[in-house]
Amino acid sequence: MTTKIVETQDLHKIYDKNSAKPYEALKGISLSVEQGEFVGIMGASGSGKTTLLNILATLDQPTSGSVEIDGQDVTHLTFNQMADFRSKKLGFIFQDFNLLETLTARENIGLPLSLQNAKAASIQTAVTSAAEKLGIADLLDKYPTQLSGGQKQRVAAARALVFNPSIIFGDEPTGALDSTNARELLDTLTHINQQGVSILLVTHDPFSASFCKRILFIKDGKIGDEIDAGDKSRNDFYQEILEKLGTFEQ
Amino acid sequence: MLFKISLSGIKARWKDYLVLFSGMIITTAIFYMFEAISTNDKFTTGSPVGQSAKFVFIFGSILLAIITLVYVFYANNFLMSMRKHDYGLFMMLGAKSGVISKLIILETIAIGFISTIAGIVVGIGFTKVLSSFLASQIHMSLTDFSAFYMPAVWMTIIMFLVLFMIAGFLNARTFVKTSALQLLRSGQQSDWKQPKAIRLWIQAVLGVLLLAGGYYAMYDIRKLKLMAVGIGLVTIVLGTYFVFNSFFVMLLQGLQYSKMNAKGLNSFTLAQLKFRIRDYTKILSVVSLLFALALGAITVGTGFQSMVPKLAQGNGYYSVALTNPSSKLKSLVGDIKDKSTVTYQQKVDPKAKRVYYNADQLQAQPLKYSKFTDRAALKSRVSTATVSDLKKTDSNAYQELWSLQSPITKSFQIKIVHANTFNRINVKANKLLLVRANNVDASAPTLTKITNIQAKQYGSSGTQLMAGSFVTYQLLKGIFGSLEFMGIFLGIAFLAMLASCLMFKILSGAASDKIRFDMLNKIGTRRSTLKHSIILQIFGLFTIPGILGIIDVVFGLQMFSRGGLLVGGAYQTFGVTTAGFLILYLLYFMVTVMIYSRIVVPKTKVEK
Numbered sequence: 001m002t003t004k005i006v007e008t009q010d011l012h013k014i015y016d017k018n019s020a021k022p023y024e025a026l027k028g029i030s031l032s033v034e035q036g037e038f039v040g041i042m043g044a045s046g047s048g049k050t051t052l053l054n055i056l057a058t059l060d061q062p063t064s065g066s067v068e069i070d071g072q073d074v075t076h077l078t079f080n081q082m083a084d085f086r087s088k089k090l091g092f093i094f095q096d097f098n099l100l101e102t103l104t105a106r107e108n109i110g111l112p113l114s115l116q117n118a119k120a121a122s123i124q125t126a127v128t129s130a131a132e133k134l135g136i137a138d139l140l141d142k143y144p145t146q147l148s149g150g151q152k153q154r155v156a157a158a159r160a161l162v163f164n165p166s167i168i169f170g171d172e173p174t175g176a177l178d179s180t181n182a183r184e185l186l187d188t189l190t191h192i193n194q195q196g197v198s199i200l201l202v203t204h205d206p207f208s209a210s211f212c213k214r215i216l217f218i219k220d221g222k223i224g225d226e227i228d229a230g231d232k233s234r235n236d237f238y239q240e241i242l243e244k245l246g247t248f249e250q
Numbered sequence: 251m252l253f254k255i256s257l258s259g260i261k262a263r264w265k266d267y268l269v270l271f272s273g274m275i276i277t278t279a280i281f282y283m284f285e286a287i288s289t290n291d292k293f294t295t296g297s298p299v300g301q302s303a304k305f306v307f308i309f310g311s312i313l314l315a316i317i318t319l320v321y322v323f324y325a326n327n328f329l330m331s332m333r334k335h336d337y338g339l340f341m342m343l344g345a346k347s348g349v350i351s352k353l354i355i356l357e358t359i360a361i362g363f364i365s366t367i368a369g370i371v372v373g374i375g376f377t378k379v380l381s382s383f384l385a386s387q388i389h390m391s392l393t394d395f396s397a398f399y400m401p402a403v404w405m406t407i408i409m410f411l412v413l414f415m416i417a418g419f420l421n422a423r424t425f426v427k428t429s430a431l432q433l434l435r436s437g438q439q440s441d442w443k444q445p446k447a448i449r450l451w452i453q454a455v456l457g458v459l460l461l462a463g464g465y466y467a468m469y470d471i472r473k474l475k476l477m478a479v480g481i482g483l484v485t486i487v488l489g490t491y492f493v494f495n496s497f498f499v500m501l502l503q504g505l506q507y508s509k510m511n512a513k514g515l516n517s518f519t520l521a522q523l524k525f526r527i528r529d530y531t532k533i534l535s536v537v538s539l540l541f542a543l544a545l546g547a548i549t550v551g552t553g554f555q556s557m558v559p560k561l562a563q564g565n566g567y568y569s570v571a572l573t574n575p576s577s578k579l580k581s582l583v584g585d586i587k588d589k590s591t592v593t594y595q596q597k598v599d600p601k602a603k604r605v606y607y608n609a610d611q612l613q614a615q616p617l618k619y620s621k622f623t624d625r626a627a628l629k630s631r632v633s634t635a636t637v638s639d640l641k642k643t644d645s646n647a648y649q650e651l652w653s654l655q656s657p658i659t660k661s662f663q664i665k666i667v668h669a670n671t672f673n674r675i676n677v678k679a680n681k682l683l684l685v686r687a688n689n690v691d692a693s694a695p696t697l698t699k700i701t702n703i704q705a706k707q708y709g710s711s712g713t714q715l716m717a718g719s720f721v722t723y724q725l726l727k728g729i730f731g732s733l734e735f736m737g738i739f740l741g742i743a744f745l746a747m748l749a750s751c752l753m754f755k756i757l758s759g760a761a762s763d764k765i766r767f768d769m770l771n772k773i774g775t776r777r778s779t780l781k782h783s784i785i786l787q788i789f790g791l792f793t794i795p796g797i798l799g800i801i802d803v804v805f806g807l808q809m810f811s812r813g814g815l816l817v818g819g820a821y822q823t824f825g826v827t828t829a830g831f832l833i834l835y836l837l838y839f840m841v842t843v844m845i846y847s848r849i850v851v852p853k854t855k856v857e858k
């Protein structure tokens with residue numbers, strides 16, 4: 001039996017609820033992500049992808065409905081509890097500005113552990129092992145400005161990985177990269193996923209999505225469709241996504 | 251059209267504009283106040299030093315104008331950091347650079363105009379309050395002094411409008427020269443480069459050596475004379491700059507290598523500080539130097555002031571001398587608490603130009619006189635005059651008695667004669683009442699009344715010849731009073747402006763820091779941890795120049811006290827002024843933390 005890492009029930013999100021023009025961005029989303037899955041969320045611009053991800057990542061709260069992550073209901077946490085939850089359970093890779101330019105790669109990667117008040121020595125071992133997994137062990141003492149875009153994203157991935165999170169969230173992590181670097185990061189994510197870490201990726205790029213194992217399509221704040229990679233090759237899956245987008249976005 | 255969009259951009263950030271405006275208004279008000287008081291003839295001629303005080307005030311004006319310039323520059327930077335994004339967007343949309351330039355100049359001048367007018371109004375109010383307060387503090391009479399003074403209004407308007415016009419054109423130029431993309435993305439990325447270790451070392455050692463050299467020069471002013479000022483000025487300015495550019499960076503780097511760095515947000519806080527200090531080198535150096543200047547000005551100003559009673563009483567033991575006092579004068583003397591009095595008989599022979607005193611009386615109740623034993627330390631000794639002392643015209647005792655003569659008998663010869671001889675002189679004996687107030691400061695109001703009545707009695711030409719040390723007290727109070735006023739005024743104005751410069755510099759960086767704080771929030775940093783880090787960062791940026799400034803003052807005062815300029819302990823008032831200064835500085839620190847946090851700490855998204 002597999003365990004569920006993320007499970008939501010009937011999520012609604014209404015922006016500007018008390019204003020003259022409230023806007024319902026999510027209209028009842030129920031989904032689940034199993035341990036070790038690599039799930040993609042796709043949809044047109046404005047369909048509610050970032051809204052959903054922010055709620056799953058405890059950066060925002062839903063208007064109604066529930067979110068459980070790693071068996072814990074996160075919808076009723078206080079602001080501090082949400083912060084602590086993120087620092088212990090959730091890894092992040094965003095599109096841009098992932099790293100602090102004033103810190104070395106080593107310090108950037110170790111930051112989440114520092115926030116949990118881990119011992120300096122144990123931080124060092126964790127950072128080194130995460131960096132080795134991602135092949136950036138020799139870059140640890142460089143500053144972000146001395147790294148390429150792809151290397152920066154790998155440092156960000158190492159930071160997301162360093163404390164063994166329950167799940168890693170990515171919002172268009174390849175958005176700011178050229179195709180070579182994007183490819184490299186996606187390979188890295190696949191590699192991480194193969195080691196058993198669950199990943200949830202928001203993207204509107206079919207190429208990025210083709211690396212996922214399952215894709216949820218959002219339209220107007222609702223889940224409209226879902227496809228599974230199964231045993232298909234990545235290329236076949238890519239074609240399928242393109243077709244799906246064709247029919248889906250009409 | 252663009253004008254409308256521009257206005258809506260301002261509306262959206264009205265709170266930040268409020269900060270900008272209040273800062274500008276206070277600055278203008280301070281400038282107006284200083285101009286109104288210093289250029290107003292009624293004030294300067296009313297004080298005993300007259301024209302020379304005016305010169306000091308003009309010098310102060312120039313210093314104030316310089317710091318105002320620096321201030322407007324930083325406030326303006328803050329303004330532009332808020333507007334970059336909007337203007338970048340306009341350019342992206344194809345707005346011509348000429349149109350943008352016009353908008354920027356218009357906006358800058360409009361802000362300048364509004365704040366100048368408001369500042370003058372506030373300044374008039376300030377002037378009223380401060381001038382009457384200071385007049386009462388330093389016993390300066392400000393009869394028919396009006397807070398509204400047209401020439402000062404014009405000075406202020408011209409000064410600030412010119413400044414804002416320059417600022418507007420400078421802004422427009424930088425904008426037109428930067429690409430739209432850069433403007434849009436500015437503040438999102440910084441070009442942080444790790445400085446080279448060798449250069450850091452050289453600068454750090456050089457900086458510390460220069461500072462030490464400068465401090466030594468000021469300490470050794472007796473040998474170096476005026477050279478000390480020159481050496482001190484150059485070495486301390488350079489030393490401060492290098493110390494900020496390297497020494498503190500290395501200090502922070504040292505901390506980064508310690509175990510502490512891995513705790514919580516420490517690595518981030520230290521790195522931010524290290525980064526900032528290099529980025530802020532210029533402003534931090536200026537802040538610490540101006541901090542020293544301002545604190546020094548106040549300390550020296552109030553230090554002079556506190557010297558006055560000792561200086562006056564060292565010159566003469568008795569405060570006032572009254573010849574045949576009226577009952578009114580007697581009752582005024584009765585009002586003085588903590589005093590000693592003595593009455594002598596005196597006979598005047600106007601033809602021979604002689605004043606006679608009874609030797610027996612002078613022996614029975616001897617005259618006291620004071621004499622400086624160490625003028626530099628303001629130490630004086632009180633002695634009792636013997637009759638034989640009083641007979642020698644070059645003795646201190648004789649000088650004291652001479653100084654106590656009324657204007658009428660001042661030029662007469664003093665004769666001490668036997669009781670028999672004294673009684674045989676065939677004129678009516680005068681009574682000479684000598685009053686010594688032990689606490690001159692406390693009895694000053696009563697003593698002033700007494701001298702005023704005496705001045706009327708002898709005619710105003712006699713004022714300078716009035717008997718007793720209180721006249722000296724009044725004279726010194728007048729001179730040092732305007733020095734003190736200058737010191738306090740410039741000190742507070744400097745501190746207020748330099749602290750706001752630092753504030754605006756920090757706040758200008760808030761927009762780019764917001765991204766960092768957003769990221770930290772995403773990876774799960776508690777808000778309290780973020781705030782803690784903010785407080786530490788801003789505390790560091792405020793404290794380091796403050797400490798350096800205080801050290802500067804400690805050594806700078808050496809120059810005054812050892813150089814003999816500030817007789818008797820320049821450090822007397824140092825503690826009090828520093829404390830007052832720090833409170834004001836602390837206030838600025840707290841305001842900066844508040845505004846900065848409001849900008850960078852991610853808002854709670856929790857809906858309740």
Ligand SMILES: Nc1ncnc2c1ncn2[C@@H]1O[C@H](COP(=O)(O)OP(=O)(O)OP(=O)(O)O)[C@@H](O)[C@H]1O
Nearest residue numbers: 015016023025044045046047048049050051052204
């Ligand atoms: N803070 C907010 N206040 C009000 N409305 C919002 C807010 N954030 C998002 N919305 C609205 O909610 C809808 C969904 O936005 P969301 O950012 O989730 O879209 P998205 O799928 O991530 O789009 P994109 O692919 O362009 O990033 C949009 O119509 C948007 O206008």
Ligand SMILES: [Mg+2]
Nearest residue numbers: 049050051171
């Ligand atoms: Mg989005």
